[in-house]
Amino acid sequence: MKSKKYVFLAVLFLFLSAYALAQTSNQSTIEELETQVAELDKTFNVAARKYVSAYFDLSDQYYKIKDYEKAYANAVKGLRLDSYNMPMQYRAAEYEIKIKDYDLAYSRLNYIIEKNEDKKTVKAARKLLKKIPQEKIAELENMVIQPMYEKSILLVFYPGVEDVYKSSIAQRIEQEYKLTVKTADFMEAEDTGNCRSTWDEYLVGAVQGVMVNGSEAVIKQVLKAWGLTESDLETPSGREAFLMNVFYMSGYSEEDWLAFKSNYEDQYDANALIKQVKKTYKIDSDCFGILAVTAKDIYSGSENNNFLFGLASNNIAVMSLNRFVKYTDDKSIAMKRSVMQAFASTGHVLGIPRCSTPQCARAYPDSLAEQDAKDDVLCQTCIKNVNELYASLKE
Numbered sequence: 001m002k003s004k005k006y007v008f009l010a011v012l013f014l015f016l017s018a019y020a021l022a023q024t025s026n027q028s029t030i031e032e033l034e035t036q037v038a039e040l041d042k043t044f045n046v047a048a049r050k051y052v053s054a055y056f057d058l059s060d061q062y063y064k065i066k067d068y069e070k071a072y073a074n075a076v077k078g079l080r081l082d083s084y085n086m087p088m089q090y091r092a093a094e095y096e097i098k099i100k101d102y103d104l105a106y107s108r109l110n111y112i113i114e115k116n117e118d119k120k121t122v123k124a125a126r127k128l129l130k131k132i133p134q135e136k137i138a139e140l141e142n143m144v145i146q147p148m149y150e151k152s153i154l155l156v157f158y159p160g161v162e163d164v165y166k167s168s169i170a171q172r173i174e175q176e177y178k179l180t181v182k183t184a185d186f187m188e189a190e191d192t193g194n195c196r197s198t199w200d201e202y203l204v205g206a207v208q209g210v211m212v213n214g215s216e217a218v219i220k221q222v223l224k225a226w227g228l229t230e231s232d233l234e235t236p237s238g239r240e241a242f243l244m245n246v247f248y249m250s251g252y253s254e255e256d257w258l259a260f261k262s263n264y265e266d267q268y269d270a271n272a273l274i275k276q277v278k279k280t281y282k283i284d285s286d287c288f289g290i291l292a293v294t295a296k297d298i299y300s301g302s303e304n305n306n307f308l309f310g311l312a313s314n315n316i317a318v319m320s321l322n323r324f325v326k327y328t329d330d331k332s333i334a335m336k337r338s339v340m341q342a343f344a345s346t347g348h349v350l351g352i353p354r355c356s357t358p359q360c361a362r363a364y365p366d367s368l369a370e371q372d373a374k375d376d377v378l379c380q381t382c383i384k385n386v387n388e389l390y391a392s393l394k395e
């Protein structure tokens with residue numbers, strides 16, 4: 001029932017935050033803004049994107065009271081949703097210089113200058129660049145990715161991927177890898193070859209849970225009332241009927257039940273998806289390859305594999321947002337996880353070596369907690385590898 005509860009909470013929070021934010025004035029206090037962003041963290045979706053300024057407003061407020069760390073943290077959160085906001089990119093770089101995080105500031109300021117979209121900000125960025133100590137600059141020049149915007153990667157989104165993920169993933173790959181990101185909405189649903197269901201797996205556990213927690217007499221009684229027998233619970237359809245009745249008995253509607261059930265969608269064979277994308281899209285000579293993004297759960301096609309975050313075959317990769325989104329109600333965390341996986345997958349498409357530097361966004365985490373503790377940036381080894389690749393293409 002937990003996921004279902006989240007659906008309700010998410011809807012409720014959405015209304016609340018939309019209402020609260022409509023009331024926002026420039027004089028909002030830090031407490032009010034903190035409440036709003038806490039709600040945004042949970043509701044963060046297409047609608048929430050409109051209100052991304054709450055993060056930036058909060059960042060401003062912290063800046064005024066010289067709490068640069070919190071000012072910076074909120075700026076970065078906002079930028080995860082709105083990376084093309086160049087004035088905010090500039091402010092994030094300002095904070096990075098204040099906290100002497102020169103490599104991040106250097107990379108960010110160069111991104112603003114390279115994008116060259118907002119002339120005033122570009123001018124300010126050039127000026128701010130001079131605040132980085134000269135001896136650091138020489139060192140940093142070798143520590144950032146040298147742009148390769150003449151080459152591209154094609155991002156293909158399966159139906160069902162939310163717009164906010166599409167734009168943020170595209171923007172962050174462009175910013176981090178310094179290449180052109182092209183996007184396409186895939187018209188076909190995921191190939192069902194080798195598709196398997198996780199629904200019954202869940203049902204088995206859920207029915208067991210009810211059995212363990214309920215008294216035998218009560219269970220016998222309800223089974224009878226629902227026209228079920230204990231042997232029905234040995235079959236998938238019997239288990240489903242049982243759990244559906246538990247649901248209705250708890251006061252939920254049929255619509256709730258169907259929404260809940262959709263959380264246990266089928267699991268798709270990542271290899272089938274790679275083949276499907278390969279069949280549909282041609283890779284131009286200026287394109288490194290394709291990264292397909294699905295909202296569905298994926299696995300390797302082999303029975304003993306539980307699930308995958310992503311899979312690559314030569315220059316075509318597929319990644320799934322499913323588990324990044326499903327197991328947290330903090331959507332800002334879901335986005336960060338998704339972006340890190342996108343960096344890992346992009347690395348495969350480009351053909352740079354796998355990375356095992358623990359702090360790197362591309363390194364495979366042992367747990368989601370380990371993943372969440374990292375920053376969504378590439379390590380020096382990966383940067384060096386990308387630079388070598390780009391340099392070899394320019395020769």
Ligand SMILES: [Zn+2]
Nearest residue numbers: 355360379382
């Ligand atoms: Zn790395």
